[in-house]
Amino acid sequence: MLDTALLGVLLTAIAIGYGLGYRQATRRRQQHPSSAPTSQVLSRDYFVGLNYLLNEQPDEAINTFINVLAVNSDTVDTHIALGKLFRARGEADKAVSIHQNLLARPELPQHTNEQIQLELARDFMALGVHDRAQRLLNTLLENSTDDNHRYAAKQLLIDLLEREKAWRDALEVIQPILKQRPAMRRPAAHWLCELALEEISEASRALAKRHLKKALQLDENCVRATLLLADLEMDNGHYGRAIERLDCIVHQETTHIPTMLPALKRAYLRQDDEAGYEAHLFRLLEQAxxxxxxxxxxxxxxxxxxxxxxxxxxxxxxxxxxxxxxxxxxxxxxxxxxxxxxxxxxxxxxxxxxxxxxxxxxxxTRHRCQRCGLASDALQWQCPSCRYWGTIKPIIGVEGE
Ligand SMILES: [Zn+2]
CATH class of the missing domain: 1.25.40 (Serine Threonine Protein Phosphatase 5, Tetratricopeptide repeat)
Structure with missing residues (x-):
């Protein structure tokens, strides 16, 4: 069965094509009264396409409409919508050919051209051809004067750099717009945590600490940065400082208290302070x-x-x-x-x-994403489903904590 969205776009294509054909034919009839009747002038192809559609042969129907629907300001949105639908159906290669075909038309206005470039970048990303998507987005960022297009290009570029785990590049892109988009502070703080982890694995703890402190400047409620800083303090034998850090989590995000308990236990028991650990647990119990x-x-x-x-x-x-x-x-x-x-x-x-x-x-399920509802046994800092950072949290209630 054809999905509703595709059916809608194809029917729009038929209506536009038919309408344009009718307009042209009427004009011709007015200029040359002796020419054939309007209905005979209209392209047979629309009816061929319609026939494919009625016979549930969507691919043939789409190809027919693409071929006969001339690209102009009246039809370009329909072409773009068809491309998007192909991508949504998992056929990004077809979306690429539609969008590239549109870009080959020099007569399209700059605004539309940029819109198509954004779609093409999305197609390449869906295909996993990140370098081509990145080139397109960088060109768009260099040349576009449209704020909306520039923002959309930056969002796509950030998404792409995240997938590539290019944290430094992602931070560079985000830095100039953090003031206007405070919501981006949270992902940026997590990228700094990722950088800190890279530094820790290369034994550059001082640099890791600097990244984590910067992460907390960007997002004071970044539990992950606090946990990593507490780990670094413990590695240096500063257990008291580690406990102070962990205590901040109660105010940052109460639901993450269960997340920090193993580190808290480690910090107290490494300095043989069982009584301190017990008192701290009782204190936490009063709070949550x-x-x-x-x-x-x-x-x-x-x-x-x-x-x-x-x-x-x-x-x-x-x-x-x-x-x-x-x-x-x-x-x-x-x-x-x-x-x-x-x-x-x-x-x-x-x-x-x-x-x-x-x-x-x-x-x-022990954890759930607060944004998309994804259930996860382990704590993940980036939701694999909605790709938001810091939205997966321990479940509270009879079945959880
Ligand atoms: Zn999610």
Whole structure:
């Protein structure tokens, strides 16, 4: 079946073609009254195209319309729309030939020409031919005086550079427009984090730190930059400073507290400060009663004071904020308690409950993109679906934290 958008564009093509043909034929009839009737002058090709369409042969229909629909100011939008539809259908090579065919017409106005160049750049990007797309966009940025076209070209160029992981080049493109487009500060901060990671892998920690501080200047709520800075402090043995950094995350983005817990544990335990870790966890619990914090406290108490003390603590805390993950952990503690009390095997009812929570947790998603809703088990800083940065966050609620 033809999709609705394609059908719409093709019907528009027929209407425009028919209308133009009718106008030309009428004009001819007025100039030469003895010529053939209007209906005979109209191109047969439109009816051939229509026939293909009715027989659900879209490719043949499209080719016929492209061939007979002359490129001029009345029809150029329809040609562009056809190209876009080909690209959306995954046939970017056909979109390229339509848009290149349009660009070959010197009579088109500059504004339209630039519009087509943007479409052609999108086609090349869809085909993965990034160098050709980049050349087109750079030319457009050099020559265009239209602010909208220049902004669209920059957006495409940024998208392209991101895909190429050319973070420095992307930052160069974005720098002059950060004031007018504050929303671009967040992706720019993440590119600096990417650069910092590259520097860390090459043992240039000082440079990495500089990138991360700049990232926080661009976006003071960049949790990722704070986490990386805390890691760098820990690598240098500055555990106190690392803890101070991690504490900032509570104010930057409360939902990311579970993300920073492993680093917090590392920072306290590397300096043998278990009491400090426990106090910090209790403090966090007052600010955000998340399951991860309750479980971290439960593990601490379990190791130090035994399983029954851990059961009391976790049970009490979960009463206020029940969650599936918390219940599963509590069942683990009960099973452990029965083992320790000398029972040969744990209670079968407990094992049955554990079986159910395990099955439910297996299908649980830990993170979700706040923009497009993509579910993700691991935390990813750039959403692979909508390509936004920093929108994937831990899920809060009964099924999550
Ligand atoms: Zn997304």
């Amino acid at each position: 009663p998340y399951t991860s914090i309750i479980i971290a406290l439960g593990e601490l108490v379990h190791q130090r004071d035994g399983v029954d003390k851990a059961i009391t603590l976790v049970g009490e805390r979960l009463r206020a904020v029940p969650s599936l993950g918390g219940l599963d952990y509590l069942i683990d503690l009960y099973i452990e308690s029965q083992r320790q009390s000398g029972k040969e095997a744990p209670d079968t009812r407990l094992l049955l409950l554990k079986h159910h929570t395990d099955a439910l947790l297996l299908n649980r």
